[in-house]
Amino acid sequence: MTSIGTDLRRVVRGRVLAPGDDAFETARLPWNRAIDQQVRAVVEIEDAADAAAVIRYAKLHGVGVTAQAGGHGASSHLDGTILVRTGRLRGIDVRPEQRIAQVEAGVQWGDLLLATGKHGLTGLPGSSPVVSVTGYTLGGGMSWFGRRYGLAANAVRAFDVVDADGARAHVTAESDPDLFWALRGGGGDFALVTSMEVDLHPAPVLYGGRLLWPADRAPQVLDAFREVTATAPDELTVWFTMLRFPPLPHVPEPLRGLAAVAIDTTYLGADDEARALLQRFETIPGTILDTRAPMALDALGGICAEPTQPVPGMQRGDLLVGLDDDVAADLLAAAGGIAPLAAVQVRHLGGALSRPTPGSGACGHLAEPYLLGLLGPVPTPEAAQAVRERQAEISRALMAHTTGRKPYTYLGGGEKTAAAFPRDVMSRLRDIKRRRDPAGVIRSNHPVLIS
Numbered sequence: 001m002t003s004i005g006t007d008l009r010r011v012v013r014g015r016v017l018a019p020g021d022d023a024f025e026t027a028r029l030p031w032n033r034a035i036d037q038q039v040r041a042v043v044e045i046e047d048a049a050d051a052a053a054v055i056r057y058a059k060l061h062g063v064g065v066t067a068q069a070g071g072h073g074a075s076s077h078l079d080g081t082i083l084v085r086t087g088r089l090r091g092i093d094v095r096p097e098q099r100i101a102q103v104e105a106g107v108q109w110g111d112l113l114l115a116t117g118k119h120g121l122t123g124l125p126g127s128s129p130v131v132s133v134t135g136y137t138l139g140g141g142m143s144w145f146g147r148r149y150g151l152a153a154n155a156v157r158a159f160d161v162v163d164a165d166g167a168r169a170h171v172t173a174e175s176d177p178d179l180f181w182a183l184r185g186g187g188g189d190f191a192l193v194t195s196m197e198v199d200l201h202p203a204p205v206l207y208g209g210r211l212l213w214p215a216d217r218a219p220q221v222l223d224a225f226r227e228v229t230a231t232a233p234d235e236l237t238v239w240f241t242m243l244r245f246p247p248l249p250h251v252p253e254p255l256r257g258l259a260a261v262a263i264d265t266t267y268l269g270a271d272d273e274a275r276a277l278l279q280r281f282e283t284i285p286g287t288i289l290d291t292r293a294p295m296a297l298d299a300l301g302g303i304c305a306e307p308t309q310p311v312p313g314m315q316r317g318d319l320l321v322g323l324d325d326d327v328a329a330d331l332l333a334a335a336g337g338i339a340p341l342a343a344v345q346v347r348h349l350g351g352a353l354s355r356p357t358p359g360s361g362a363c364g365h366l367a368e369p370y371l372l373g374l375l376g377p378v379p380t381p382e383a384a385q386a387v388r389e390r391q392a393e394i395s396r397a398l399m400a401h402t403t404g405r406k407p408y409t410y411l412g413g414g415e416k417t418a419a420a421f422p423r424d425v426m427s428r429l430r431d432i433k434r435r436r437d438p439a440g441v442i443r444s445n446h447p448v449l450i451s
């Protein structure tokens with residue numbers, strides 16, 4: 001009997017790594033190092049033909065296949081699968097006159113923004129430049145520009161996929177309405193995507209940056225955040241974050257080891273308009289840092305200074321029904337002194353994110369006006385336990401102000417996929433999965449049938 005590595009090398013052009021190969025133990029690791037994904041083999045596919053060959057092999061041998069760009073969204077559900085790494089599929093074709101970009105599965109947001117920014121156009125990126133456009137978009141994708149243009153998944157025009165039988169297809173609203181709907185927010189459970197066609201939007205000028213104060217300013221900054229977001233136009237996005245900078249050498253002074261409160265913001269428009277809209281924050285004394293300025297689109301990924309190298313982390317997200325006096329008081333009481341978490345963040349949603357649009361995908365819209373994100377570093381298993389408990393404690397304290405729905409891209413380990421969708425959406429997703437992939441060949445990080 002031959003090994004899985006030998007078998008796969010016979011059918012694909014890309015690099016195959018299997019247990020016993022020198023580089024396997026490193027190659028199998030996801031970006032989120034807190035997840036120890038125990039996969040059977042890793043295939044760094046070169047093209048759609050490789051993807052099809054892996055799926056046909058997996059189906060024949062009764063094993064699962066999972067696609068992963070970087071692995072920011074890794075979960076233990078990927079254990080036992082063949083891991084298809086899409087990082088070599090880096091093609092980008094921007095068609096400015098049609099306001100469309102064709103994006104291959106391994107493209108990261110930073111690269112796409114560099115390409116579209118030259119034309120004064122943007123896709124719908126989130127905060128990290130190294131998250132893949134495909135992984136993020138399949139899960140809905142909550143963007144800096146979502147208040148103006150909605151969820152990223154709803155801006156997809158077409159997918160090129162390999163289905164659970166290993167057949168290639170070009171999927172549009174007309175060609176395959178069920179699959180097109182499921183892929184737009186239902187995650188990676190339905191097909192392996194090799195490339196997508198996404199809408200671009202005008203962004204000729206952009207303003208953005210971060211304001212930072214010592215942590216004891218949190219009550220004043222939260223008050224200002226509530227006032228500014230209550231009347232913000234859809235072009236303005238503002239996020240409030242209580243954070244702890246690690247006491248590590250790579251963090252510059254005076255931030256090293258500091259507990260702080262931040263306002264991160266973008267404005268799709270001129271800097272004088274942005275400054276006027278954000279003026280309220282300038283009334284709060286003690287600013288440590290103010291990086292706000294007119295900026296190039298590809299500098300967007302630097303605003304929140306999130307890590308771009310692999311780290312072990314654990315996230316949790318809850319959607320808040322509002323941010324009135326009671327919610328603000330409960331938040332400050334529960335999250336004051338955020339340790340052992342690294343960040344407690346409230347993102348303003350609303351605008352186009354909250355408006356139902358005909359023809360939208362499984363992600364639908366998000367009626368809740370704010371998202372609470374809780375992020376912890378987990379360098380050791382003991383740290384994981386402490387982070388999990390602190391996240392649960394803060395979530396519990398705010399439970400009366402949440403709907404229970406969780407955004408798919410914020411689902412943490414152990415959370416149920418069903419929490420991301422209304423009941424009717426979940427049942428349609430499950431039905432599509434059963435019909436399109438009865439043998440369960442394609443496995444996502446948050447499977448619709450398992451949890």
Ligand SMILES: Cc1cc2nc3c(=O)[nH]c(=O)nc-3n(C[C@H](O)[C@H](O)[C@H](O)COP(=O)(O)OP(=O)(O)OC[C@H]3O[C@@H](n4cnc5c(N)ncnc54)[C@H](O)[C@@H]3O)c2cc1C
Binds near residue numbers: 069105125139307
């Ligand atoms: C620092 C940081 C910032 C973030 N900011 C945001 C944000 O602003 N907004 C937001 O909505 N989310 C955000 N996220 C969450 C992020 O969108 C998810 O982690 C998402 O999974 C994308 O990460 P990835 O590209 O590494 O995907 P991966 O972890 O590589 O993939 C995630 C899942 O997507 C599916 N998938 C990926 N590629 C394919 C493919 N080609 N075909 C089929 N299925 C596929 C698979 O099921 C896979 O398990 C952030 C995450 C981090 C770590």
